[in-house]
Amino acid sequence: MRALNTRLVLIDVHNLSTFTNKESSNYVSTFSASFRRTMSPRHRLASSRSSSPMIRSPEMRKPRDRMFSGNGVSIIPSNSPSTSSSGSTEALSELEMFLELLPLRMRTELMKHKEIGELVEVVMDLGRKPLARFPSGDWVISEQPVKFDDLRLAVSKVGEFSDDNRSGINNSLHRISAIRNRKLQIIGLTCRVGRAISGSAEMLRDLIEGGGSILVIGPPGVGKTTLIREIARMLADDHKKRVIIVDTSNEIGGDGDVPHSGIGRARRMQVPNVNMQHNVMIEAVENHMPETIIIDEIGTELEALAASTIAQRGVQLVGTAHGMTIDNIIKNPSLQILVGGIESVTLGDEEAKKRKVQKTILERKGPPTFTCAVEMISRTECRVHHRLDATVDAILAGKPPPFELRHMDIETNNSQSSTVVPEKTYAEEHKIHNAEVVTAKEDVDNPLKHFKQYTFTRSLGKRSSPVSVYAYKILEADLLQVAMVMGLEDEIEVTDDIGAADVILASSSEMKQNPWIRGVAKFQQLPIFVIKSNTMAQMVKAIRMILGMESFGSLSKQQLNRSADIKIEDDAPKRKPSLEEIDALEEARLAIEYIVIPGGEPVELLPRCSDIVARQLELVESYQLDVENSGTEHNPRLQILPRRSNKKTSVKYSKSSSPQPTSKSLTGSNGGTSFARLPLLPE
Numbered sequence: 077m078r079a080l081n082t083r084l085v086l087i088d089v090h091n092l093s094t095f096t097n098k099e100s101s102n103y104v105s106t107f108s109a110s111f112r113r114t115m116s117p118r119h120r121l122a123s124s125r126s127s128s129p130m131i132r133s134p135e136m137r138k139p140r141d142r143m144f145s146g147n148g149v150s151i152i153p154s155n156s157p158s159t160s161s162s163g164s165t166e167a168l169s170e171l172e173m174f175l176e177l178l179p180l181r182m183r184t185e186l187m188k189h190k191e192i193g194e195l196v197e198v199v200m201d202l203g204r205k206p207l208a209r210f211p212s213g214d215w216v217i218s219e220q221p222v223k224f225d226d227l228r229l230a231v232s233k234v235g236e237f238s239d240d241n242r243s244g245i246n247n248s249l250h251r252i253s254a255i256r257n258r259k260l261q262i263i264g265l266t267c268r269v270g271r272a273i274s275g276s277a278e279m280l281r282d283l284i285e286g287g288g289s290i291l292v293i294g295p296p297g298v299g300k301t302t303l304i305r306e307i308a309r310m311l312a313d314d315h316k317k318r319v320i321i322v323d324t325s326n327e328i329g330g331d332g333d334v335p336h337s338g339i340g341r342a343r344r345m346q347v348p349n350v351n352m353q354h355n356v357m358i359e360a361v362e363n364h365m366p367e368t369i370i371i372d373e374i375g376t377e378l379e380a381l382a383a384s385t386i387a388q389r390g391v392q393l394v395g396t397a398h399g400m401t402i403d404n405i406i407k408n409p410s411l412q413i414l415v416g417g418i419e420s421v422t423l424g425d426e427e428a429k430k431r432k433v434q435k436t437i438l439e440r441k442g443p444p445t446f447t448c449a450v451e452m453i454s455r456t457e458c459r460v461h462h463r464l465d466a467t468v469d470a471i472l473a474g475k476p477p478p479f480e481l482r483h484m485d486i487e488t489n490n491s492q493s494s495t496v497v498p499e500k501t502y503a504e505e506h507k508i509h510n511a512e513v514v515t516a517k518e519d520v521d522n523p524l525k526h527f528k529q530y531t532f533t534r535s536l537g538k539r540s541s542p543v544s545v546y547a548y549k550i551l552e553a554d555l556l557q558v559a560m561v562m563g564l565e566d567e568i569e570v571t572d573d574i575g576a577a578d579v580i581l582a583s584s585s586e587m588k589q590n591p592w593i594r595g596v597a598k599f600q601q602l603p604i605f606v607i608k609s610n611t612m613a614q615m616v617k618a619i620r621m622i623l624g625m626e627s628f629g630s631l632s633k634q635q636l637n638r639s640a641d642i643k644i645e646d647d648a649p650k651r652k653p654s655l656e657e658i659d660a661l662e663e664a665r666l667a668i669e670y671i672v673i674p675g676g677e678p679v680e681l682l683p684r685c686s687d688i689v690a691r692q693l694e695l696v697e698s699y700q701l702d703v704e705n706s707g708t709e710h711n712p713r714l715q716i717l718p719r720r721s722n723k724k725t726s727v728k729y730s731k732s733s734s735p736q737p738t739s740k741s742l743t744g745s746n747g748g749t750s751f752a753r754l755p756l757l758p759e
């Protein structure tokens with residue numbers, strides 16, 4: 077890496093008189109040295125790329141030109157910048173433009189910070205100490221609280237604030253956001269340093285080149301805007317695509333009418349006010365023939381709808397949304413459409429049994445707007461969901477979705493793709509477990525008492541009012557959202573008053589940490605429904621149980637007799653099936669679906685041990701087909717017959733016993749050889 081070799085000169089137009097030469101030179105050397113020291117490898121990389129448009133673009137010189145006439149402290153290169161240092165000089169001058177917002181006393185202190193080149197934000201709240209945010213944490217810039225004058229100075233140096241209370245600095249990527257009082261005066265500022273980071277999208281190169289639409293999600297400040305800015309540049313410059321950025325807060329292309337060179341040849345459409353973002357998105361497609369549309373912060377239903385319309389028109393879409401995981405997007409009613417929308421479906425008994433799921437399940441309504449999704453964990457780490465549809469389906473079924481963990485080595489700029497589908501990790505991370513229901517633990521004498529009382533008098537009986545749920549450490553919005561999707565929003569309400577509640581819904585981790593809740597539940601005579609995770613599948617189940625739509629049946633009674641905790645059996649088999657079992661079931665399924673039903677032919681399966689034959693039998697019964705045992709007592713094997721089973725169970729196998737003949741078919745009146753062809757289909 078080449079070192080920054082630009083000599084710096086300090087000009088302070090306003091404070092020239094109070095700033096001595098000695099101070100000035102210290103100031104300059106401190107800044108340039110600390111900037112060099114802390115400039116990340118990414119910055120260095122960006123600056124050393126001779127082909128980078130950041131280095132060659134004439135627009136990039138503008139901030140530097142401006143510096144000579146600018147107000148406040150300016151740090152400028154005294155000589156013509158050489159190509160080798162121009163990238164870092166650009167970064168330097170842009171950071172310098174940012175620092176101009178701050179009063180001198182703050183600027184001086186901030187410059188001394190060893191990570192100044194990594195500065196993320198400066199927070200100035202009236203009457204409080206100013207804070208600087210670095211990747212390593214927050215740092216108090218000065219003990220002196222922020223004054224009105226400090227805010228005024230900063231505001232005077234930025235453009236007009238738009239209706240989203242954001243503004244910027246001309247020709248830079250910085251974002252200045254205001255907090256106002258009730259009289260609409262600005263009393264706080266969050267000033268974010270914006271940067272064009274060449275190479276920051278390397279991790280996703282294959283997805284970008286693949287041409288699919290990419291949804292980027294992640295918490296605030298993780299680097300989503302920086303990433304999609306670089307994606308826009310890559311697509312426009314390296315892949316020669318027609319890229320249009322719909323730049324709602326001028327954050328991707330920077331403030332001013334000439335976009336920042338960090339977006340390369342991508343075009344940028346500004347948005348007059350935030351409420352018009354969706355209109356501009358559609359306008360972009362209709363008027364400017366884009367191949368790719370880049371959009372930051374899809375946040376409203378209208379924007380999500382516009383995104384979906386764009387995707388339907390065959391335009392590649394790269395967009396960001398706030399949220400940590402895809403799960404958050406699914407649970408957000410405004411953004412749900414991005415993942416295809418969800419609906420609740422009630423299955424028939426047979427179908428539920430066949431799928432081994434509960435009767436009411438959540439399903440995706442249609443294809444997602446985006447092909448794939450990227451969950452940003454940090455600037456250098458992300459989870460890639462190659463097929464967003466599969467991810468959403470898995471999440472809705474309460475299963476761990478497949479994903480790929482990617483990591484970028486910032487020193488070499490190499491992207492490493494690590495373990496694909498670390499199911500356990502994801503499941504652990506998202507806490508995908510079974511649901512369980514408990515009553516107040518101490519009430520072991522008659523644990524069903526509360527439950528019965530609740531179930532039959534409040535829930536199963538005709539309710540004139542909705543069931544009041546006290547949700548303990550479970551997001552009310554999530555719960556109501558699930559209820560809404562199930563069409564049960566009128567049946568359930570969430571209350572903050574435990575005394576007015578009919579039931580308590582809590583997460584098991586919280587129950588462990590706060591056992592007092594059991595005491596309160598006992599006192600109030602309330603049942604506690606405990607879910608071990610906040611997945612939607614579990615909430616569906618909890619809501620059904622709360623409303624008495626799902627019986628606790630023998631399960632709860634048995635379990636209640638043993639202890640106060642009722643653990644609901646998982647919908648999926650708990651025990652991991654053996655390979656032989658999977659093989660045997662697959663053998664039966666293929667025989668049924670490819671031969672017995674379409675061809676009307678009987679099929680004899682391989683001999684298996686009785687436990688496995690019992691599982692095969694369950695599967696055959698779910699198709700309502702008849703079977704015979706064509707093996708021996710010690711070597712059972714099933715023959716699947718192409719005729720509808722009249723009896724519920726024609727052959728009984730217990731887990732540890734040999735097959736017992738129970739029907740005529742087993743005695744072999746038909747000999748298992750000739751049957752009329754029946755067009756049987758599973759119901």
Ligand SMILES: Nc1ncnc2c1ncn2[C@@H]1O[C@H](COP(=O)(O)OP(=O)(O)OP(=O)(O)O)[C@@H](O)[C@H]1O
Pocket residue numbers: 116118195196197268269270271273276294295296297298299300301302303455
């Ligand atoms: N790869 C990177 N290398 C160095 N700095 C980065 C990188 N990515 C982002 N940053 C810096 O991190 C800060 C936050 O980045 P950015 O604005 O892109 O985040 P964001 O996720 O879009 O935030 P928000 O959701 O609040 O808009 C900025 O100061 C930006 O310059």
